[in-house]
Amino acid sequence: MANALWLFTMRFPFGTGEPFLELELPELCRRFDRVHVVPLFQEGEARELPANASVERVLRDPYATAGPALLAKRLGDFRRGMSALRREAPSPEVFVRRRAELRSRLRQAMQRAEWLEGHLAGRFDPQRDLLYTYWTADWATVLALLKRRHPAWHMVSRVHGFDLFPERDPDGWIPFRSMHLEAMDRIHCVSRAGLDTMERLHPSFADRFRLARLGTVDHGPGPWTPSDTLRLVSCGNLVPLKRVDIIVQALAQVERPVRWTHFGDGPERGRLETLAGTLPEHVQVVWKGAVPNHELITYYRHHPVDLFVHASASEGGVPVALQEAASFGIPLVACDAGGVRELVSEGTGLLLPVDVDPASLARAIVDASTRLGGDPSFRKGVRAQWAEGFQAPVNFGQFCDDLLDLMG
Numbered sequence: 001m002a003n004a005l006w007l008f009t010m011r012f013p014f015g016t017g018e019p020f021l022e023l024e025l026p027e028l029c030r031r032f033d034r035v036h037v038v039p040l041f042q043e044g045e046a047r048e049l050p051a052n053a054s055v056e057r058v059l060r061d062p063y064a065t066a067g068p069a070l071l072a073k074r075l076g077d078f079r080r081g082m083s084a085l086r087r088e089a090p091s092p093e094v095f096v097r098r099r100a101e102l103r104s105r106l107r108q109a110m111q112r113a114e115w116l117e118g119h120l121a122g123r124f125d126p127q128r129d130l131l132y133t134y135w136t137a138d139w140a141t142v143l144a145l146l147k148r149r150h151p152a153w154h155m156v157s158r159v160h161g162f163d164l165f166p167e168r169d170p171d172g173w174i175p176f177r178s179m180h181l182e183a184m185d186r187i188h189c190v191s192r193a194g195l196d197t198m199e200r201l202h203p204s205f206a207d208r209f210r211l212a213r214l215g216t217v218d219h220g221p222g223p224w225t226p227s228d229t230l231r232l233v234s235c236g237n238l239v240p241l242k243r244v245d246i247i248v249q250a251l252a253q254v255e256r257p258v259r260w261t262h263f264g265d266g267p268e269r270g271r272l273e274t275l276a277g278t279l280p281e282h283v284q285v286v287w288k289g290a291v292p293n294h295e296l297i298t299y300y301r302h303h304p305v306d307l308f309v310h311a312s313a314s315e316g317g318v319p320v321a322l323q324e325a326a327s328f329g330i331p332l333v334a335c336d337a338g339g340v341r342e343l344v345s346e347g348t349g350l351l352l353p354v355d356v357d358p359a360s361l362a363r364a365i366v367d368a369s370t371r372l373g374g375d376p377s378f379r380k381g382v383r384a385q386w387a388e389g390f391q392a393p394v395n396f397g398q399f400c401d402d403l404l405d406l407m408g
Contacts, residue, residue, distance in 0.1 A: 003407065004034040004129045006056075006120075008139035013037060013055065015044035019293040020214050020320050021134065022047065027396035029053050031404065032130075038116075040138055047292075058112075058119045065107035066114070074110055077145055081106045081179065088178045094171045102175060109138070109176075113145040124153075130407055131155045136187060137163040141176045144183035154406055156186045158212065161316025161338060164194050166201070168314065181205045185406055188212035188399065190317030191339025212399045213342075214320055215392035219297055221383060222328030224304045224376075229257040230369050231306045233330070235296065235321040238266030243311040243335075248275045249358035251283050254366060258283045261299075265290040300328045306369050310334035311361065313354060318342045318390065326386035329379035331372040333364050343390065348382045 005028055012018040029035050029050040037049065038056045046055065071078060085102050089095035095102075124131075133139040136157040143155050157180070166172045181187070181202055188210045189195040199206045232251075236242040244262065251258055260283065269287065276285045288299075308325035315338030322332055322343055332349035334340050335356055344351045349372065350364050372378045389395075 003032055004036060004125075005032040005403070006036045006038060006124070006129065006131045008038045008131070008133040008143070009040070010135060010138075011039050011041050011043070012134075013047040013049055014039055014042050016290045016292060018134065022293055023215065023217060023392045024396050024399075025053060026050055027393065027400055031397075031400040038139075056119065058116050060115065062112075063108070064111045065104060066110040070110060070114055071107070074114070077110055077113075077148070078106060080148070081109075081145070081176075084178050085175055088173075088175075090171055090173050094173065098171070098175075105141075105175070109141040109145060112138075112142045116142060117146055117149075126150065126152045126154065128407070129154075130403060132403070133157045135160065135163050136180050136184070140180045140184065144176070144179035147183035155184050156188065156403065156406065157184050158188045158190060159194060159198065159316070160190055161194075161314060164189070164197060164316050165314065165338075177202075181208070184208060186210055186402070188402070190214050191315075192342055193339040194316050210402060212402065213390065213395050214317060214323070215390045215395035216320060216323045216327050216386075217392050218327060218387070219301055220328075221379065222300050222305060222330060223302065224306075224329075224374065224379065226374060227304065227306075229259050230254070230365075231304055232258060232260040232309055232365070233263070233299075233305045233307075233325065234260070234309045234311075235263040235325075236310070236312065236319075237264050238262075238268040238272060240268065241313055242266075243313050244268065244272055245275060246311045246356070246358055246361055247309055248272060248279065248285075250361035250365060252279055253359060253362035254283070256282070256366070259286070260284070261286040261288060263288045263291060263296050263299075296324065300324070300330070305330045306374065307349070307365060307372075308332050308334075309361075309365065310340070311356065312337050312340075314338060315340055323386060323390045326382050326390070329383040331368055331378065331382055333361075333368050343385070345385070348385050 009018055012021045029052050035053040036056045038058050040062055086095050131143055136159040140157050162168050166174055186208050189198055190213055195209055195211045198209045238244055308330045310322055318339040332344045334344045335352050335354050337354050341351055350368050352364055
């Protein structure tokens with residue numbers, strides 16, 4: 001009998017988001033006979049999938065909420081959901097203030113669950129198939145509703161950053177978390193920092209948590225040649241959380257010639273381009289925008305890079321952007337957020353405090369470029385540390401072993 005995996009994503013394979021799945025999916029497809037990809041939103045062009053993977057169009061309208069008829073039919077689900085939210089809210093005041101929003105989100109999850117249940121009917125074998133949501137967020141809430149009706153269904157999730165750390169929410173709360181914890185057979189954390197956080201916050205569910213890091217593919221060492229110009233690369237969405245503006249402000253204080261290339265796009269781009277326009281003439285900035293992952297890899301394979309810089313204020317796992325750079329032997333300068341320290345150390349670069357200021361970042365960039373950027377032995381050591389814990393075939397292979405073990 002064939003076994004199938006139902007993979008729930010935010011948008012993948014549409015658009016350019018969730019690029020990490022481009023590396024994980026091939027391993028999933030090797031280990032499962034069929035992989036059904038179920039994105040929450042389907043906008044933009046779809047990326048090519050392996051032959052035994054397909055996109056499932058489940059939601060007629062991802063924004064639809066349960067109407068009166070469905071509410072009446074599933075009134076028990078609605079009442080249990082609101083009761084769980086009331087219990088887990090950080091305070092009665094927070095629950096009352098957010099009640100309208102929470103009711104809407106619950107009704108939305110109920111409608112999605114109804115469509116998904118109908119879509120799975122006759123196609124999902126609970127003895128052979130597994131439901132896997134890449135984020136412990138919207139889809140996890142949907143699956144939690146179905147788990148109550150189908151307790152034999154096996155469900156797992158990954159947890160990263162926004163879906164893990166309560167401090168990311170203005171009220172310090174991840175709504176529906178109690179439902180997620182009760183529904184998921186296992187929750188896979190992409191960093192040791194994430195695993196420690198989940199075990200600390202939810203000790204009664206500690207036996208369900210697993211460490212399952214992401215990983216990247218070995219494309220060999222990147223090229224390097226001496227240059228009077230400092231060649232920097234950064235990669236990330238242009239949003240406040242990533243603090244790319246600190247990199248701009250730091251480069252204003254670096255006196256040697258610099259060519260800084262940033263991969264990624266977002267709502268902050270206009271402001272950052274304006275800010276970068278004030279940099280001295282010896283600092284050249286290249287905004288690559290959002291590009292497919294293979295274009296970033298091609299860049300690393302053909303362009304010498306002295307340092308990779310990462311100033312994010314918060315991370316859940318070990319950022320894939322750091323892993324990819326390290327795989328090419330590029331020294332790293334990064335802030336100590338989330339699981340960053342699991343890769344960035346004295347052996348791979350410089351680990352800076354999360355509250356780093358532009359002047360300190362500028363000094364770190366100059367120091368690292370002088371001591372580490374062109375040292376062949378150091379660059380070889382960066383690759384070795386990456387290979388020790390972040391190779392995609394190894395990590396995703398172990399992850400699949402765990403999934404198949406769950407199914408017996």
